[in-house]
Amino acid sequence: xxxxSLTEKSNPDTKDIDLMSALQxxxxxxxxxxxxxxxxxxxxxxIADAVExxxxxxxxxxxxxxxGAGTSGRIGVxxxxxxxxxxxxxxxxxxxxxxxxxxxxxxxxxxxxxxxEMALQDLKNFAPTAKDIIVGISANxxxxxxxxxxxxxxxxxxxxxxxxxxxxxLIKQFADIFINPIVGEEVITGSxxxxxxxxxKMVLNMLSTGAMIRIGxxxxxxxxxxxxxxxxxxxxxxxxxxxxxxxxTKDAIEYLKRSNNDIKLACVMATKKCDIKQAQKLLKQANGxxxxxx
Numbered sequence: 218x219x220x221x222s223l224t225e226k227s228n229p230d231t232k233d234i235d236l237m238s239a240l241q242x243x244x245x246x247x248x249x250x251x252x253x254x255x256x257x258x259x260x261x262x263x264i265a266d267a268v269e270x271x272x273x274x275x276x277x278x279x280x281x282x283x284x285g286a287g288t289s290g291r292i293g294v295x296x297x298x299x300x301x302x303x304x305x306x307x308x309x310x311x312x313x314x315x316x317x318x319x320x321x322x323x324x325x326x327x328x329x330x331x332x333x334e335m336a337l338q339d340l341k342n343f344a345p346t347a348k349d350i351i352v353g354i355s356a357n358x359x360x361x362x363x364x365x366x367x368x369x370x371x372x373x374x375x376x377x378x379x380x381x382x383x384x385x386x387l388i389k390q391f392a393d394i395f396i397n398p399i400v401g402e403e404v405i406t407g408s409x410x411x412x413x414x415x416x417x418k419m420v421l422n423m424l425s426t427g428a429m430i431r432i433g434x435x436x437x438x439x440x441x442x443x444x445x446x447x448x449x450x451x452x453x454x455x456x457x458x459x460x461x462x463x464x465x466t467k468d469a470i471e472y473l474k475r476s477n478n479d480i481k482l483a484c485v486m487a488t489k490k491c492d493i494k495q496a497q498k499l500l501k502q503a504n505g506x507x508x509x510x511x
Contacts, residue, residue: 219360224357224409225428228402246411248405253415256398261394267378270394270426271350274376275310275432278325279348279427282312284339284366289354289380289417290315291322296421302450303340303444304434313426314339316362322477329362331376334428347374351423356409357377358386367391380420382413396420415435436461436484441507445478461511462487481507 231245233372251504257264263315271281283293288509297313300306315420316335317326327350329335345351351370353363359380362385367377368391382400389395398420429435440458459469469483476493485496488511505511 222357222359223399224382225407226402226411227406228404231404233320234404240260246404249401249412250415253398253412254401255436256337256400257416257419263394264423265427266380267396267424268395268431269353270376270378271424271428272431274348274350275347276427279346279350280310280312280343281350281352281428282314282343282345283352283354283421284314284316284336285354286316286360286362287321287325288414289356289363290317291501292417293352293354294322296418296425300425300429301442302367302444304429305444306429306434312343314343314366316360321368321400328433330360330421331362333361333365336362337369340369342367345370345373345375349375350378350381351379353388353392354421355381355388356413357381357383358388359383364388380417380423382409382416390445395485433504436481436507436511439480441484443478443480449503452480454478458487460481481505485510 234242234245237245283297285293289412294309294315300311301308315321316332317329319324322328334459339463351366353367355363356378364387367379367388370377371399376393377391378390378394378396379386380396381388382398383395383445386400398416408419439461441457445451445454454470454473455466457475458464459466464487472483472487476486481500482493482496484507485499486493489496489499500511
C-alpha cells in the first residue's frame with residue numbers, strides 16, 4: 218500500500234458511499250471539499266513565490282504556459298483562455314496545453330498522458346525561451362507527458378513550477394517551485410478531477426490573477442484592462458469608469474467613447490482632463506500602471 222500515491226488511495230470516510238442517500242452523498246462530497254482551502258493555505262508561500270516569478274517574467278517580456286493531462290490539462294487551458302478577455306493580454310502571453318491536443322478537451326485521448334513525443338511537440342509549438350515560465354499540472358505528478366515537458370523546460374533555462382496533490386510526485390525533481398496542497402484521498406478512489414482538480418483551479422486562479430495584479434492589470438480590485446466584447450462587458454466598463462473617477466454615468470459613457478472603450482485611458486482622460494494622446498503618454502511613462510497616474 219505504501220507504493221500507492223496519495224491520490225490513488227481509498228478514502229476511509231467514503232467507503233460506504235454506494236449505500237448512502239443522495240443527501241448523504243452530497244454531504245460527504247461537501248465534507249471532503251472543505252479540506253481543499255485549508256490545504257492550499259499551507260502552501261501560500263510557494264504560491265506567492267510563483268506569482269512573483271510569473272510577474273517578473275511578464276515584465277521581462279516572458280510568457281506563461283500550463284501543461285497537463287486530462288482534468289489538469291483542461292483546467293490549465295481554461296485559466297489560460299480567460300486571461301485574454303479578463304486582463305486584455307496579448308494572445309500567446311498565457312498559453313495552455315493538454316496532452317492529446319484540442320480533441321482531449323472533450324474526449325479522452327488514449328495514452329496521451331504517457332506520450333513523451335506529444336510533450337516534445339507541444340513544447341516545440343510553444344517555443345520556450347529562458348524568459349518563459351512553464352507550469353506542470355498533475356494530481357499525482359507522474360505522467361510522462363508532464364515530466365518530459367518539465368525536464369526539457371529546465372534544460373532550456375525556463376523557470377518551472379509544479380502543481381500536484383502528491384508529495385512524492387516525480388515532477389518535483391524538475392520544479393524550481395513545488396506547490397503541493399495535500400487534499401487527501403478522493404471521494405471516489407482515484408477520481409482526481411474532484412478535490413485535486415478543485416485545488417488546481419484555485420491555485421491557477423491565484424497564479425494568473427496575482428501576477429496580473431502585480432503588473433498593473435487592475436486598479437484597486439477593478440479589472441481595468443478587460444476587453445469590451447459584449448453588452449455586459451460594456452456596462453461593466455461604464456460602471457468601472459464611473460466608480461473609479463466619480464463621474465456620472467453619462468459622463469463615463471462619453472469618456473469611454475472618446476477612449477475607444479479603453480477603461481484605463483478613459484480614467485486618465487477624466488482625472489487629468491487631457492486628450493487620448495496625452496493619456497497614452499502618461500500611461501506609458503507609468504509602465505501602464507494606472508495607480509501611478511491617478
